Amino acid sequence: MLKIENLHASVEDKEILKGLGIEVKPGEVHAIMGPNGAGKSTLSSVIAGREEFEVTEGTIEFNGEDITEMEADERAHKGIFMSFQYPVEIPGISVTNFIKTAINETRKAKGLEEMPANEMLKKIKEKAALLDIDMKFLSRSLNEGFSGGEKKRNEIFQMAMLEPKLAILDETDSGLDIDALRIVANGVNKLKSNDNAVVVITHYQRLLDYIVPDYVHVLFDGKIVKSGTKELALELEAKGYDWIKQEVTA
Amino acid sequence: MSLKDKLATSYMVLENQIAKNDPLSDIRSKAIQQFENQGFPTKKEEAWKYTSLNSVLKPDYNVFAKKEKAIEYKDVKPYFIHDIETYKIVFIDGIYSSHLSETSHEGLDVCLMSAALSKPKYKEVIDTYFNKVAKEDDSLTALNTAFTKEGAYIYIPKSKVVEKPIEIIHFATGVEDALMLQPRNLVVVEENAQVQIIERHQSLTSHPVLTNVVTEMFVGKNAVLDYYKIQNDLESASLIDNTYISQEGNSNASVHTFSFGGKLTRNNLNYYHKGEYIDSTLKGITILNDKQHVDHYTLVDHAAPNCESHQDYKGIFSEKSVGVFNGKILVDRIAQKTNAFQQNNNILLDDTATINTKPQLEIFADDVKCSHGCTIGQLDPEALFYLKSRGIPEKEAKGLLTYAFANNVLESVRIPEVQKRINKLIANKLGINLGLDF
Numbered sequence: 001m002l003k004i005e006n007l008h009a010s011v012e013d014k015e016i017l018k019g020l021g022i023e024v025k026p027g028e029v030h031a032i033m034g035p036n037g038a039g040k041s042t043l044s045s046v047i048a049g050r051e052e053f054e055v056t057e058g059t060i061e062f063n064g065e066d067i068t069e070m071e072a073d074e075r076a077h078k079g080i081f082m083s084f085q086y087p088v089e090i091p092g093i094s095v096t097n098f099i100k101t102a103i104n105e106t107r108k109a110k111g112l113e114e115m116p117a118n119e120m121l122k123k124i125k126e127k128a129a130l131l132d133i134d135m136k137f138l139s140r141s142l143n144e145g146f147s148g149g150e151k152k153r154n155e156i157f158q159m160a161m162l163e164p165k166l167a168i169l170d171e172t173d174s175g176l177d178i179d180a181l182r183i184v185a186n187g188v189n190k191l192k193s194n195d196n197a198v199v200v201i202t203h204y205q206r207l208l209d210y211i212v213p214d215y216v217h218v219l220f221d222g223k224i225v226k227s228g229t230k231e232l233a234l235e236l237e238a239k240g241y242d243w244i245k246q247e248v249t250a
Numbered sequence: 251m252s253l254k255d256k257l258a259t260s261y262m263v264l265e266n267q268i269a270k271n272d273p274l275s276d277i278r279s280k281a282i283q284q285f286e287n288q289g290f291p292t293k294k295e296e297a298w299k300y301t302s303l304n305s306v307l308k309p310d311y312n313v314f315a316k317k318e319k320a321i322e323y324k325d326v327k328p329y330f331i332h333d334i335e336t337y338k339i340v341f342i343d344g345i346y347s348s349h350l351s352e353t354s355h356e357g358l359d360v361c362l363m364s365a366a367l368s369k370p371k372y373k374e375v376i377d378t379y380f381n382k383v384a385k386e387d388d389s390l391t392a393l394n395t396a397f398t399k400e401g402a403y404i405y406i407p408k409s410k411v412v413e414k415p416i417e418i419i420h421f422a423t424g425v426e427d428a429l430m431l432q433p434r435n436l437v438v439v440e441e442n443a444q445v446q447i448i449e450r451h452q453s454l455t456s457h458p459v460l461t462n463v464v465t466e467m468f469v470g471k472n473a474v475l476d477y478y479k480i481q482n483d484l485e486s487a488s489l490i491d492n493t494y495i496s497q498e499g500n501s502n503a504s505v506h507t508f509s510f511g512g513k514l515t516r517n518n519l520n521y522y523h524k525g526e527y528i529d530s531t532l533k534g535i536t537i538l539n540d541k542q543h544v545d546h547y548t549l550v551d552h553a554a555p556n557c558e559s560h561q562d563y564k565g566i567f568s569e570k571s572v573g574v575f576n577g578k579i580l581v582d583r584i585a586q587k588t589n590a591f592q593q594n595n596n597i598l599l600d601d602t603a604t605i606n607t608k609p610q611l612e613i614f615a616d617d618v619k620c621s622h623g624c625t626i627g628q629l630d631p632e633a634l635f636y637l638k639s640r641g642i643p644e645k646e647a648k649g650l651l652t653y654a655f656a657n658n659v660l661e662s663v664r665i666p667e668v669q670k671r672i673n674k675l676i677a678n679k680l681g682i683n684l685g686l687d688f
Contacts, residue, residue, distance in 0.1 A: 106641035162641070
């Protein structure tokens with residue numbers, strides 16, 4: 001589904017990703033872990049198509065198509081979704097209007113009619129229930145004044161509405177208390193199927209207790225330096241990142 | 251002949267036409283003198299520093315329409331707030347159109363300035379209010395005063411809550427090669443009364459139209475006035491709007507100005523406080539492109555204690571358009587416990603657009619709360635990426651963010667149909683169709 005080869009990416013001429021490779025197949029859950037500054041958030045932004053990051057070498061393929069130069073909205077239409085570490089506050093647009101617009105623009109791009117209002121409402125209600133979200137919450141301005149937990153829940157709600165093929169969860173656990181973490185993880189697990197895939201990007205192992213990965217990769221200095229199964233995450237949690245640094249620099 | 255000379259000549263014609271017992275004859279002759287002395291304002295004057303009238307004064311305007319042209323309701327229906335019942339005072343090329351209007355004398359007066367000036371039963375109101383709050387030493391206001399002939403006359407007696415909004419619409423049909431219009435409106439809202447008014451100037455032609463309108467409004471004790479100006483005219487039309495509001499104690503007056511079109515628009519909006527516990531609201535959304543020019547020049551004269559004023563103007567500019575905001579707040583020595591707020595936020599969508607913004611606070615009292623803030627910025631790239639990452643293409647994403655930026659000004663619009671209409675105009679202006687819950 002997602003195939004990244006020899007990816008180099010820079011922001012303002014500073015190279016952050018330095019030859020990264022990863023392959024994700026349908027039905028899989030991958031975790032990418034790494035210390036601060038390793039390039040985790042850059043990786044998720046580059047996959048989602050953020051323009052400030054320039055890909056200088058390498059390719060990103062999605063379902064066999066090279067998307068390296070594709071606009072963010074087109075990537076979204078193809079089924080890529082990124083849950084933001086810091087969702088942007090946008091006063092003046094309600095969550096509902098935002099998600100309706102997102103869904104209908106995606107349908108438009110696929111040559112489909114707009115989703116009928118009653119169908120939309122039904123879907124909103126269903127997905128809100130899944131994430132234990134009050135309908136009143138959805139008429140508030142997008143992320144404005146939301147708590148950390150509310151923001152992340154809202155991200156996963158959007159994911160549930162958009163039903164992406166590939167979901168990248170960028171530090172979704174940060175700022176969440178244990179109850180919110182459970183709700184969010186539960187939501188992700190319920191959306192999981194054999195046709196879609198999830199990439200969890202995280203500093204800590206905590207979230208992986210709830211969203212159990214098939215593969216764990218360690219990102220360090222812009223490269224994947226170690227890959228393994230979920231046990232690797234536990235090892236990182238126990239031993240920290242220093243031993244990886246030593247291994248790499250040795 | 252310059253427009254100034256032409257106006258002087260036209261005034262002599264007018265003087266001969268109007269009745270010997272014209273109640274305004276003294277006021278008129280003083281006013282024309284004032285205008286002749288001052289002439290049109292130029293950029294040398296501080297108040298006109300960023301707005302030049304030169305280009306709009308050039309066409310050879312007819313000062314009075316000589317020909318008449320009828321228009322059918324179906325052709326102009328979109329310019330009315332047609333989904334609700336309203337009173338309507340409609341003018342075509344400056345001349346009252348009875349078949350498009352819906353006036354009333356039942357429990358209130360919604361009618362014509364010409365009628366009010368000529369009939370004895372209105373004399374008392376005219377004597378009490380006409381030209382009483384308008385600034386006599388303002389040359390454009392004086393010009394309008396001298397030529398007072400037609401306009402809206404609205405009188406709401408004590409404790410009358412008017413249920414239907416009143417629409418004042420001026421159409422220009424292009425029957426003249428170039429036309430100058432000078433409507434004069436008077437609105438009196440007596441104690442405890444309430445009224446909502448919607449004003450629109452609409453050209454239907456590519457022939458140049460210049461409108462110099464004066465509106466005087468008196469809001470009595472505990473009365474409520476909501477006024478909405480929809481400025482979405484063609485590029486052939488320019489508007490100089492001079493609005494003067496006098497407020498008595500405990501009254502509430504709001505003016506919302508939505509400027510989306512026209513060649514050049516100058517809004518002079520002046521509030522004068524005549525009592526305590528007054529609430530004044532001045533809000534605006536300006537969205538310009540294609541070399542359009544809008545200048546908001548506001549004044550709130552806090553002359554009494556315990557009053558509040560709220561100003562919030564949002565501007566969105568692109569394609570060589572120019573915006574000006576000059577907001578003056580005066581707080582008199584006796585106006586203690588004044589709360590005066592002013593906010594002017596602008597977005598420049600490209601680097602060819604210009605905004606000049608200037609708060610002007612003159613505070614002579616020591617126990618007051620005054621705040622002002624102006625910002626000029628671009629759309630947040632982070633927010634743009636957020637929207638795009640959800641599948642919203644760049645153009646729609648920009649439109650949505652721009653809409654969101656302006657949107658909160660609409661919250662205080664108290665007629666839902668007007669709110670809907672403005673939402674639609676904004677969406678059109680931004681070239682987006684987002685299927686929002688308008």
